[in-house]
């Protein structure tokens with residue numbers, strides 16, 4: 001998976017291409033909890049447990065898992081904010097915890113739920129600050145700023161204080177801030193959370209361009225499986241700090257036998273539609289019907305058949321949520 005065809009494809013090439021290397025990494029937090037007057041209990045939380053993976057240069061990988069699975073802890077270790085309790089970690093050959101500042105020049109980070117922008121200042125001021133902080137050469141700064149402003153449509157927003165931006169505008173602003181210094185790696189933590197459909201599409205389109213045109217290595221954490229579907233050919237699932245799955249999204253759906261939902265709005269109330277198995281009607285409410293079908297299958301033939309036989313007014317396809325996919329994966333394993 002990490003071989004991208006440099007040289008003659010020897011083992012050495014493969015390792016050199018592993019831009020992010022995580023080898024049996026652990027993170028244990030010491031937690032102290034008050035259990036009574038003057039009484040405290042010490043407990044250890046193993047947030048990341050014997051975690052190993054590599055990401056090749058230019059790969060865009062989805063990193064998913066339920067709440068508390070260890071995703072943020074991993075990203076914090078990859079940026080050098082947290083030091084691992086054990087194991088080995090390298091990003092671009094750098095040990096993040098030891099050389100955090102040197103690494104900072106090569107990585108960009110976007111946290112969907114928090115902004116790195118200056119709240120009360122116009123957007124452009126945060127960029128000017130990044131220009132100085134990262135010591136970006138003037139010509140490169142101008143060139144990158146112009147390109148990002150155009151691609152992310154920020155022109156009209158540069159003089160607006162960040163607190164006045166909508167969530168989608170702020171997110172685009174944050175993405176630009178993370179990319180001004182041309183990082184080779186970008187960590188994105190929930191970049192589409194809370195965004196409307198149009199803003200989501202815009203952010204995804206931009207990220208696709210980043211992957212295709214600039215070859216930036218991206219680790220993407222998200223609860224939205226459509227982010228993964230549209231951007232990543234590979235997905236890693238973490239739970240309880242351990243890697244549960246590493247492969248294509250379709251494989252994850254197969255492993256979890258997950259299902260998508262087709263929501264049909266019919267012209268009028270009708271008995272449950274006759275869907276070709278394994279698709280089946282799971283709910284009927286007035287003229288609206290919900291059908292479940294395997295997530296690894298295309299919706300197109302099912303939609304075409306139903307559209308030919310029934311008076312459809314509207315339809316939409318809903319992705320399974322990550323928690324459900326992972327829960328099914330566990331059930332499968334337990335019963336195997």
Ligand SMILES: Nc1ncnc2c1ncn2[C@@H]1O[C@H](COP(=O)(O)OP(=O)(O)OP(=O)(O)O)[C@@H](O)[C@H]1O
Pocket residue numbers: 029030031045046047065066067068069070071072073074
């Ligand atoms: N600083 C800390 N001190 C103690 N425990 C922590 C700390 N940071 C994280 N944890 C614990 O480690 C585990 C993993 O947390 P982490 O934030 O990495 O999960 P996550 O997958 O990013 O979750 P979410 O999707 O909710 O952001 C959780 O049990 C969490 O409570």
